[in-house]
Amino acid sequence: MTFNGVAQIVIFFLIVLALAKPVGIFLSRVFNGHRTFLHPPLRWLEALCYRLGGVxxxxxxxxxxxxxxxxxxxxxxxxxxxxxxRLQGFLPLNPQHFGGKQVSPDLAFNTAISFVTNTNWQSYAGETTLSYFVQMAALTVQNFVSAAAGVAMSVALIRGFARRESKTIGNFWADLTRATVYVFLPLSLLGALFLCSQGVIQTLRPNLPVRTVQGATQVIPGGPVASQEAIKMAGTNGGGFFNANSAHPFENPTPLTDYVEMLFIFVIPAGLAYMFGREVGDTRQGWALFAAMSALFLAGAFFCYHFEQRGNPLLARMGIATQATAGQPGGNMEGKEVRFGITDSALFATVTTDASCGAVNSMHDSFTPLGGMVPLVNMLTGEVIFGGVGAGLKGMLLFAILAVFIAGLMVGRTPEYVGKKIEQKEVKLAMVALIAAAASILVFTALSSVLRFPAHGYWNPPGPTAANVANPGPHGFSEILYAYASTTGNNGSAFAGLNTNTPWYNLTLGLAMFIGRFIFLLPLLGIAGSLAAKKRLAVTSGTFPTHGPLFVSLLIGTVILVAALTFFPALSLGPIAEHYLLFSRHAMAAVKP
Amino acid sequence: MRYLSPAFRFVLLFTVLTGIIYPLAVTGLCQWWFPHQADGSLVRAKGRIVGSALLGQTFTGAAFFHPRPSAAGKGYDPMASGGSNLGPTNPMLLARVKAAVARFRRDNPAFRGPIPSDLLTASGSGLDPDISPASAYAQAPRVAKARGLSLILVRHLIGQTTQPRQLGFLGEPRVDVLRLNLALARLAPAGPATAPRSRPAM
Incomplete structure (x- = not known):
């Protein structure tokens, strides 16, 4: 680790910390229908949406x-x-003349579920598959509204805790509209202009072939990228315009855009944590969640950074530098961009999977085994670390319910959380959500590791589903595990070597995204409804305080424990086995000339 | 029906608002305020467009600075952006780097010590326009010799082309290969034969 590297991570965290409160207050005012500084210019648009929507x-x-x-x-x-x-061939803004040939039914199914569930898993390469019209009118739209719907659900859950003896938890259409009009549109507009000023393209011209200095032909792509890039980050969507996602210089041209993109991922989730405390009438409750998230975030970021900076010992043996010097980044640079180096790549990988974003600025598939395990574990724990607008705060509240339940079991009292009694119904619903997610990841991973289809058949032309991996050994298993963790967690990042554009993978990954969004989140709305109807209990000397370090530790412990118990066997078959392989004499001997 | 009607209306409404009005408005503003960036930061040399300042391109031969290996198509193909996705224990990665190391040592006999970590590894996008300053200095003796320039001059040129960390602390110092090679060509326009001596790494 270098001084500069540590500084970049710490400063990033401090900015998030500084933004949490103002953003939280703003969100809280927006969703309570109170006036904010954006109401004068935008109130008419909100009203227009209700009128046209008929609600x-x-x-x-x-x-x-x-x-x-x-x-x-x-x-x-x-x-x-x-x-x-499917109809892109008949629609406008299609300068490359893409048609149904590029988008098979199973791919269209996968992509549709993917963007509607805020996952943005991509089995396709954008630049050679989709027209500008599809990118704008289908995908950019879902970048907005799937994020807005995710925020709406978080807000509804917060209301469940905040309200007392209430039958209702708000109005979905109002929450959806407010999130879009007051939060995502202004933020994206500013973001898009900033990104473009740094070099992100925004043009409707077709791809431009040019002759390079040495006379080869290179095609400079076009497209409305900046407008999609901004909401891709702010909405924690993560679906790239281009195949290389945020590693592509036209999506993420400078270290500053990189930093801003990461802040965009975290700013709303961090604000939601503060908003939670404010709504339940005790901001310490929000800061407690924030503290647990921060601890897990910093641990993950430094763990990943450490192993990436340590580099690949097998390459070091061949004479590749792994020590950082003033003139070069050292570490494991395979799959990483020079302008981001090791630090920003490791930080980005951690941030994008702490939240359910899934944008990548480096190829996680080429990370060192333990460096790459960080994004994997982040997703397996349900992306509860700040969490993104799609799932984050909701997942952390679910773990909070479990934590107080465990604490209640230990002392033999009915558990309470922020004044609400946590009873059988809430714990059952929380377990349904957790088990659904875990089962989706583990069952689909297991199936894809062993299933055999006839070669050149419909379901999976390569034959055995394990044959779609790009890397042999434990790393191939990690690719499959990562795919189902990412889709179930509605993240969308990938160990991208795995070829998933076959009917088997498109359909099962689509199902995993469906389960991750709806089977995971609907029980949470049920919890919200059930909690909203309850009385608020007075705080007594027997109440377990949920704002102190003890609760924060318990919460972190619950997150780690649940993930460890559920996923440790799978992790030890993948990244952990690979780590020992990498450092074992056996692997060293294998590369001897 | 009570739910489907607003659902249809809101999807249509937001399609128009966020899928058509928003991107077109952004396009208009960006083309107005940042036309150069919005169009892809195109670079001209000798009156024609030779590429984008943000996208790497292939350079071969002793007289040019070489970029990193690229996994995008046959190399620096923006229609196939992406990384190698090879894992750290993959024999294909190890074989590729081993071959690249041998080639690099052969082409740059003046260079000693560990090779900068970025120079022989493929980037995430396959379009990385940059190399680290150390990777540029490592190639300087070869380029100077091929161009008949003094090493000091070439090293000075690298120093001038190096971009420091943004805002003093963000990212890594870097050298844009296209810019460096164009500056080099201006300095020694009719350099000696630039016939490729070896294929670029990868």
Missing amino acids: DPEQEQRWTQYAISLLAFSAVSFLFVYAIQ
């Missing part, structure tokens, strides 16, 4: 109605995205 924002919904609204909205979105992709 009354004041009409409160029960959790079931809220959930059905969400499902209906997602279902219609899915149909739209599917149809626009």
Whole structure:
């Protein structure tokens, strides 16, 4: 680790810390319908949305109605995205003349689910598959609204804790509109302009072939990239315009854009944690969640940074430098960009998987085994570390419920959290969510490790599903595990060597995304509804305080324990086995000339 | 129906707002305020476009600075951006780097010591425009000899082209290979034969 590297990580964290409170207050005002500095210029747009949408924002919904609204909205979105992709050949803004040949039905299904669930897993390469119209009218739209729907669900859950003896948890359409109009649109507009000023392209011209200095032909791509890039980060979506995602110089041209993109990922989730405390009437509760998230974030970032900076011993033996010097970054640079070096690549990998973003500025597949295990573990724990707008705070609250439940078992009292009694129903629903996610990851990974289809058949042309991996040995298993962890966690990043554009992978990964979004999140809305109906208990001397270091430690312990018990066997078959392989004499001998 | 009607209306509404109005508005503003960047930071030399300042391109031969190996298509193909995705224990990675090391040592006999970590590893995008300053200095003797320039001059040129950490602490110091080679060509326009002596790494 270098001084500069540590400084970059620490300064990044301090900025997030400084932003949490102002952003939290802003979010809290927006979702309570209070006036903010953005209301004068944008109030008319919000009102217009309600009028055109034909809804009354004041009409409160029960959790079931809220959930059905969400499902209906997602279902219609899915149909739209599917149809626009399949019909791209007949639609405008298609200078490269892409058609249905590029987008098979199973790929369109996968991509539609992927963007509607805020996962943005991509089995395709954007630059050679989708027209500008699809990127804008289908994908950019879902970047906005799937994020807005994710924030809406977080807000609904917060209301569950904050309200007392209430049958309702807010209005989905109002939350969706407010998140889009006051949060994501202004933030994306500013972000897009900033990114473009640094070099992110924003043009509707077709790809431009040029002759390079040495006379070869190179095609300079075009596209409305900046507008999509900004919401891709702010909405923790992560689906790249180009195949290389945020490693592509046209998506992420400078270290400053990189830093800003990472801040975009964390700013709203960090604000939501503060908003939680504010809404339940005790900001310390929000800071307690924030503290647990921060500890896990910093641990992951430095762990990943350490192993990436240590580099690959097998390359070091061949004479590649691994020590950083003033003139070169050292470490494991395979799959990383020079402008980001080791630090920003490791930090980005941690941030994008702490949140459910999934954008990448380096290829995680080429990370060292333990460096690459950090993003994997972040996703396996449910992306609860700040968490992104798609799933984050909700997952952490779920672990908070489990933590107080465990504490309650230890002392033999009915557990309480922020004044709400946690009873059988809440714990059951929380377990449904956790088990659904774990089962989706482990069952699909197991199936894809052993299934055999006929070669050149429909389901998986390479034959055995394990044959789709790009790397032999334990690393190949890590690729499969990472794919299902990423899709179930609605993250979208990948160990990208795995070829997933076959019907088997497109369909099962699509199912995993569905489970991760709806089977994981609907129980949480159920918890919100159930909690909202409860009385608030007075704090007594017997109440377990949930704002101190003891609770924070318990919460961190619960997160780690649940992940460890569920996923340690799988991790030891993948990255951990590979780590020992990498450092063992056996591997050393294997590369001897 | 009570739910489907608003669902349809909101999807349509947001498609127009965030999928058409927003990107077109951003396009208009960016083309107005940052036309150079919005169009891809195109670089001209001798009156024609030779590439983008942000995208790497292939350079071969002793007289040019070489970029990093690229996994994008046949090398620096923006239509196939991406990394090698080879894991750290993959024999293909080890064989590729081993061959690249041998080639590098042969082409740069003046260079001693460990090879900078970025120079023979493939980038994430396959389009990395930069190499580290150390990677540029490592190639300087070869380029100076091939161009008939003094080593001091070439090293000075690298120093001038090096971009420091942004805002003093962000990212890594770096050298844009296209810019460096164009500056080199201006300095010694009719350099000696630049016929490729070896294929670029990878």
